[in-house]
Amino acid sequence: MQYFLYARKSTDVEDKQILSIEAQLVELRSLARKNELEIIEEFVEKKSAKIPGRAIFNDMMARIQRGEAQGIICWKIDRLARNPVDGGQVQWLLQQGVIKHIQTHDRSHFPNDNVLMMSVELGMANEYIRQLSANTARGLRQKARTGVYPGLAPIGYLNDPRTKTIRVHKKNATLVREMFERYASGTTTLDELATWLENAGVMSKGNRRVHISRISFILQNPFYYGHFRYAGEVHEGNHSPLISKSLYDKANAVLRGRGRTLAVKTDPAPYCGLLRCGFCGMGITAEVKEKHQLNGNIHHYTYYRCTRKNKAVKCKEAPMRSELLESQLSALLGEYAMPQEWVSPLSAMLDTEAASASKTATEAVQGLRDKVFDISNKLERLTDLYVAEDLEREDYLSRRRALMSERRTIEEQIVRLERAPGVWVEPVRNWIQDA
CATH class of the missing domain: 3.90.1750.20 (Putative Large Serine Recombinase; Chain B, Domain 2)
Structure with missing residues (x-):
């Protein structure tokens, strides 16, 4: 009688305790020599047996059906199959005598044997893989619920x-x-x-x-x-x-604009409407220019220029970078000083405004916290509806996604408001003292 040797080990969790391919080959060759079994070919597969479709296993079984070998040597019966399709094929060929002998490291299987033991072994292997898959999925879902992403980290x-x-x-x-x-x-x-x-x-x-x-x-x-x-x-x-x-x-x-860039929304130019052209007396406007570098960087520059709306005068003033304009304004304002008698009233007004702003911010934060609390309650009720099967999964996921997004936005607003109330007070106070 001639035998095929079959060794398999996948990278899946269920094979962690199984001997390596090399160890299986050494043990099975020794087993064949000990029992005087003739191995005519060795089949090595590195793929899980939990689903049908293993190319090497299917090739081996087809060659057995063609009569090229009559027996199989493997470490354990679950090396051959962990699913009912492949397991049923092995059992059927053994019962029909196509496979005349299966030798594992601890027992032999023959066509005339009671197939109950093999059925139990194959059934246990299949049930183990099903339970392992369910337990693994459940564990990953629980990991996600605790805030740990159960996968490869994205770029960054x-x-x-x-x-x-x-x-x-x-x-x-x-x-x-x-x-x-x-x-x-x-x-x-x-x-x-x-x-x-x-x-x-x-x-x-x-x-x-x-x-x-x-x-x-x-x-x-x-x-x-x-x-x-x-x-x-x-x-x-x-x-x-x-x-x-x-x-x-x-x-x-x-x-959402399908990849098209939106119109550039520039910040309001602070000096438009306040300053006029020194040559013709017309108002000034601002323009933002872009400079693209070879390394991909993009720089933005703001230029102020005359609107040239007076057609009777040909204005000769050139555009001016915002940095130059601001330096000129700073020099001009430096020539003036605030009357000392204004300092005390302005400081008092500042204290009043700061207290009012702090109170307003506190009230706003409390209102936002109430919204966060309401959203959290909605999420709990949403989960209850889903568990009670009163809500379809897609509807549940869509509503949950929207509520969580809204809650995150509000939480960031709370953080900004809690940081913001007093940030402007000290700079203004210093300006009053220095002016």
Whole structure:
């Protein structure tokens, strides 16, 4: 009788305690010599047996059916099958006498044997893999609920194998943050971002330029502001966010324009309406100019110029950079001083305004905290409806995603308000004293 030797070990969790391929081959060859079994060929497979379709296993079984061998030597019966399809094929060929002998390290199987023991072994292997799969999935879902992303960290982060957490990759995090800022400004396209990343040394696998679809995916990933998606649900992560929710929303507002850049919304020019042209007396206006560098960087400069609305006068004044205009204004204002008798009343007015602003901010923060509390209650009721099967999964996920996004936005507003009330007071107080 001639035998095929079959050794298998996958990278899946269920094979962690199984001998390595090399160890199986050594043990099985020794077993064959001890029992005087003739091995005509060895089959080695590195693939899980939990689903049908293993190429090497199928080839071996086809050759057995053609009569090239009559027996199989394997470490354990579950090396041959961990699913009912392959297990049933092995049992059927053994019962029909096509396979005349299966030798494992601890027992033999023959066509005339009671098939109950083999059925139990194969059934236990199949049930083990089913339970393992369910337990693994349940464990990963629980991990996500505790705020730990159960997957590979996106660009800008690193998986720390020592602590089994996700930490910030300092260099890439800076690039990701700037990428969001550039795109949110409405002046940079996805293709320009790809060029900028290439110049910064960030490449995809195969040392290729990052594709715009990948950049679009990064810009839509909530992981960067502190949330993450897993198994269709959005969870709050315990990793450090790289950007604010407001910056994420701005970038995605641009992205919803189907990749087209939006009209540049420049800040109101502070001197328009206050100053006039020294040559013709007309008002002045401001323009923002862009300068693109070869390394992908984009610089913005503000120029003030005469509106030239007086057609009777040919104005000869050239545009002026904002920095030069501000230096001239600073020099001009430096020639004046505030009367000393104004200092005390202005300081009193400042104290009153500061107290009022602080009170308003406190009230606003409390109102926002109430909203956060209401949203948290809505999320709990939403989960109850889903558990009670009164809500379809897609509807549940959609509502949950919207509520969590809204809560994150409000939480950031609270942080800004708590920091903001007094930040302007001291600079104004110093200005009063120095003026």
